[in-house]
Amino acid sequence: MSRKASGLKAWVLQRATALYIGLFTLALLGVLLFDPPHGYAQWRDGFADPLIGIATLVYIVSILLHAWVGVRDVLIDYVRPLGLRVTLLALVVLGLVACGLWASQSLILVRLV
Amino acid sequence: MKFLVSRYNPDRDAKPHMQAFEVEVWRGMMLRDALLEIKRQDESFAFRHSCGEGVCGSDGVNVNGSNRLACITPVADLKAPVEIRPFPGRPIIRDLVVDMSQFYAQYKAVEPWLVREDPMPEQEILQSPAERDRLDGLYECILCGCCSTACPSFWWNPDKFHGPQALLTAWRFLADSRDQATEHRLDALEGPYRLFRCHTIMSCVEACPKGLNPTRAIGHIKQLMLEKAI
Known part of the structure; x- marks a missing residue:
């Protein structure tokens, strides 16, 4: 494995996820504006649709990856002491994974209930 | 015209401080000319300069918050009092001279x-x-x-x-x-x-x-x- 943390990969990932997040958010806003679901049953049915479910999962993963690259950049720029930087990076990873698992769990539950 | 110039002498000063100078401005005067005039008033003042026409790249300074070449910056374009500091982020050797x-x-x-x-x-x-x-x-x-x-x-x-x-x-x-x-x-x-x-x-x-x-x-x-x- 390379000794260096990634430069190009992280940069491309940040841009690609930004694109997807932008498009998905626009679609989401469109739905909420022009054809909003009425009541929980309609919400659930919407997210239970395999296409929408997968698109939403990809959205969640995109946000997590995008946030990871962005926060990593900020910490690399501003936090110089190695111990503190590693601790903060680890906390960010844990926080992001927790958020991701929680969001995914909601999506899976929607399909089960 | 009033000029506030950052002064720092590593033998004497703990940190840089601003010193005020009054310089008579003439038509077409560049910032480098003003710095030379300040040096005439106080010969202990140090700054780098050479060609005087934006070619050698020696006299870069921070003027009113922006990095500029003193020799091609017309004094007439600057807002008084003109605050002149060394390049930000570089170790200061003396006055406006930094370690590059x-x-x-x-x-x-x-x-x-x-x-x-x-x-x-x-x-x-x-x-x-x-x-x-x-x-x-x-x-x-x-x-x-x-x-x-x-x-x-x-x-x-x-x-x-x-x-x-x-x-x-x-x-x-x-x-x-x-x-x-x-x-x-x-x-x-x-x-x-x-x-x-x-x-x-x-x-x-x-x-x-x-x-x-x-x-x-x-x-x-x-x-x-x-x-x-x-």
């Missing part, structure tokens, strides 16, 4: 010379007019340091991030049709620091007294990296 060693080390690190794998031809290596045009906006850099010392990413990581000046130079050689070290140059720029600390803040573009665009050059490098990676 890290800046030059980053320049050296991008190997600012043509690399040929093929045997050298008997005569010059020819370029088409279009190939030569690609170097416009790149070769004009005079290494004054206005851009890199205006770059927040360079302030935070001057030891690891190349900075806008060195990256403009890196692209100047990547873009050169005569250079044959593209892969080597791109490999050397990989990692989170050397190239990718650039967050397109674009302070460098605003600071460059020659009107060059390091941010665009950095964008070209990233694009070329991506092309070579997929």
Whole structure:
């Protein structure tokens, strides 16, 4: 494995996820504006649709990856002491994974209930 | 006209302080002329300068918050009192004179010379007019340091991030049709620091007294990296 943390990969990932997040958010806003679901049953049915479910999962993963690259950049720029930087990076990873698992769990539950 | 100049003598002062000078302004006066006048008033005042016409890149200073070349900055364009400080982020040697060693080390690190794998031809290596045009906006850099010392990413990581000046130079050689070290140059720029600390803040573009665009050059490098990676 390379000794260096990634430069190009992280940069491309940040841009690609930004694109997807932008498009998905626009679609989401469109739905909420022009054809909003009425009541929980309609919400659930919407997210239970395999296409929408997968698109939403990809959205969640995109946000997590995008946030990871962005926060990593900020910490690399501003936090110089190695111990503190590693601790903060680890906390960010844990926080992001927790958020991701929680969001995914909601999506899976929607399909089960 | 009132000038506030940053003074620092490492033998006497714990930290830099501002000193006021009154300078009589004449028509067409450049900031370098004002600094020379201040030096006439107080000969212990130190600043770098040489050609006086924006070619040597010696007299870069921070004027009212922006990095400029004193010799091509008309005093008439400046708001009084004119605050003159050394380049931000660089260790101060004395008054407006700063230590640019890290800046030059980053320049050296991008190997600012043509690399040929093929045997050298008997005569010059020819370029088409279009190939030569690609170097416009790149070769004009005079290494004054206005851009890199205006770059927040360079302030935070001057030891690891190349900075806008060195990256403009890196692209100047990547873009050169005569250079044959593209892969080597791109490999050397990989990692989170050397190239990718650039967050397109674009302070460098605003600071460059020659009107060059390091941010665009950095964008070209990233694009070329991506092309070579997929």
